[in-house]
Amino acid sequence: MSPLSRFAVVLCLSLPLFAACNRRPAAPEPAAPAAAKPALSFDEGLAQARSHQSPLIVDFHAPWCYSCYFMATNILTGADWAAVEKKAVVVEVDADSPDGAALMQKYGIKFLPSYLVLNAGGDELGRILGEKTRAEFYPQINKLVDSGETLDALRATVTDGAPTSVVAGRSVLKSYLARYDAAGGLQWLTTLSADASKALHDDTAAALTIARLQFLQASQQNDGDAVLRIGATVLAGDLGCERPYELDRYFEFASKRPDAHALIAAQQPAAEKLVATGVFGDRPCADKRSAVLSLADIDDALGDQTAKKALLERAIADVEKDLGGDLKKDRNLDDNLRIYNDQLAALTGNYAAYDALMPRLIDAWPDDYVYAARWGKSLLARGDAAQALPQFEKAAEQAYGINRLQVAEQRVKALQALDRDADARRVVADALKANGPWFPDEAARLKALIKA
Template identity: 30%
Template sequence: MKRDFFRTALACGLLALGSTTQAQTALTDIDQAVKAAQAKQLPVFIDFSAIWCHSCHEMDAKVLNGTDWDQRQSRFVLVRSDADSVNGSTWMKKLSVPALPTYVVLNPDGSERGRLTGEFTRAKFYPALDRLLSGADSLSKLKADALHGSTEAVAKVLRAYRDRNQQQEGLRWYASLPVATRNAVKADPDASTRLAAIEAHAEMTAMIEGGRRDMIDAELRKETDPAKRKAMRELIGPLPASMPVSRRAALAKDCRVHAQQALNGPMELEQHFDIAGTLLECTGTLPKPEQKALVSAQLPALKALYDTKIPTAGSGALRGATYTLASYYRALGDSAGEQATYQRAIAIGRKALGDGHGGFDVKRDQAMAEVFGEFLSRYGSPSDKNEDLALQKAMVEAYPDNAFYQTEYGGSLLRQGHAAAALPYLQRAADNASAQNKLGYTHSLAKALIALNRRPEAEKLFNAALQTAEKQFPTETKMEMTVWKQSGGVL
């Protein structure tokens, strides 16, 4: 998926329509924003983001700025919510926000009016935002329009459920519509494609969840150490009910049918690769020869789309499309094709960011720099390692307040045995970390201190961060501690 790194203030006013429009300073606490909205009787615009979110950077740099953005700020109370803060994570759970970036519009009373999820072009974002702010595309209005036969409204409601990761609920809502409306949807290319996509996603999710119990049981049986098995069991939590193999196979078959229907309809670039990934996921229950035949049939069109569109697309499309295409090659056992796909992505990133002198201009496209760095570190050749480190260094120098970049670079130095060089970066990361990242970043800092023979200081810092984390995020902290213990101890 995953990802801004949003700051707490907006740019200054711009000249618009012959007058100056002053951009408002964003709030960071959603509860405070709702109170301000109630006093002003304005909606709330929540920008959910995080410092590790490359798509958030993409939107911040290319969409949420300029006259278009500033002119609309008098129409809402703006809040830039860090998804890793206590307040942000609480509201994300409350509003069922499963991915970043997500932009939610609340009514003055705090109820949701609607949302926009993912990356948008400027040309598509602002008309969609205007319709949300006016109430024309509020979820309640769209559902009312759908009841009166609007296939466009049906498609938008289905997307709203998809954006909440509530596909099953969306399908139940769709099934409640009049027969005439459902027939009209099936005859409408856009609406029927949206329907097929959400059906495929819902079937894939149910299929995977249905097989999760068997996979978990198998993994637990492999572990012969009772203590480790107990720790694994605690980490997993409540187990899902088992599902008959025949039922999972039926879901997978329906998923393949619906995914192929969606792929044959009108879809945007990122959606196309997303649904292609869903199709591949649902081939796993097939015998190997049948799976390879289906994957081989899809691959040429997928590769042609990648070759023609992805080199000039944004970082989000590059990331998603690369992983999907590589997974198709992997399903065929074609490791050379898989690696070539990653190398193509690396070459695209290198071309986008190269400064002409062997270095990188990471400020040219921050989101692309993140995606390029991800592929370079994971799939680069041994000769690319120095380039990867140089890119990380460029990122910490260009964005010194970004704790994620600091801990990434510091962690790389630490793994190379340069604890003293890593220390200031890891210290800066721990000092500037959001609440949900504080424990993990402090853990890395403590490791560096231990490597420098400063264990008492390391344990004091880590234990203080642990106490806070246990209060703020008890479930997540327990899981993190279990993982560390399983991998050889906390410190």
């Protein structure tokens, strides 16, 4: 599976900046819900932060983002989160909305969820990417909120080989990695004094982050030889639960090589260890799904379909145990159950369990388009346009922003497969009218279906 599918990435469009919509993924109602706060747009939140001289936390999410649901229901809760909200203004930005896409573009947000922290003046203090455990997330978010230190200020403290300078240097390097700015981070290293540079290269944690920046840069430059050479160094390090994300980048290049089997097989033991401890063991990763799918990809690449099947079946059983039959319990677990069943069905050719699960998920979460659209897309790919079309029509009732166009695209394909070209043209016209000037690439792709 590609890096885009493992760690949800939104491709941003060049759009003018407006106040961001706040369409939070629906979570189960608590037993005694507190009074809901009015949702703030980005501009309102920034104005409030300036007025109170408080930091601003911008929570980027989307309705299809399973990691976002995990964070919303498991991490951004309780006394810890309440304490953060007391000292910072929090706004939620839906990446699928036109204004959300504009903010993604403005701040270079590439992963969901992302938590961008700005000071009262609108300068970035840092960002946190992806699923985290509470033990990982709260020290990071509190450090960003409490320090009030911008990247420029932090860089100025990296002056020599002293322990405080090394600690600051680690933070700077991690900031560049979180921004996906490999070139910037590596260029910054060249500006350091000899003592500061040596100290960071000699520090295990900092050296691994430097290698990850070099690895990222090699992949961005499409330098396959460098990717494999540096990637081997990165993957030999202690990546913890972030290993699947680096594995994805490595596989993209390793799979094209004549010795792909050997290159990928060398990564199998570490991937198996991560699944044993981080998925089924006593040191759980926040993002169990990526660990499972990375190992499944390895099994698939090595031709071990038996191992892949056993892994997916065990992952399904593990999720079903956690859900206890209640699909309204945890949306993140639901989506893990969906993808594991989908992968298993694709492997075995038996979609009975998947097709039985999808209507249950639609019933459990009736207020968004996601599961109806996903099921429709699966049915259409299997050649069943007649069964797919009602699912796309159901999804279209809830779709908005960029997903309005994406659902319309699938709906048009189903209609065309049923020789209903006039209806397909009406769907395109209605979707384009509702969309307005936004998301030109998706709009052009939709128009092209009719021209074809």
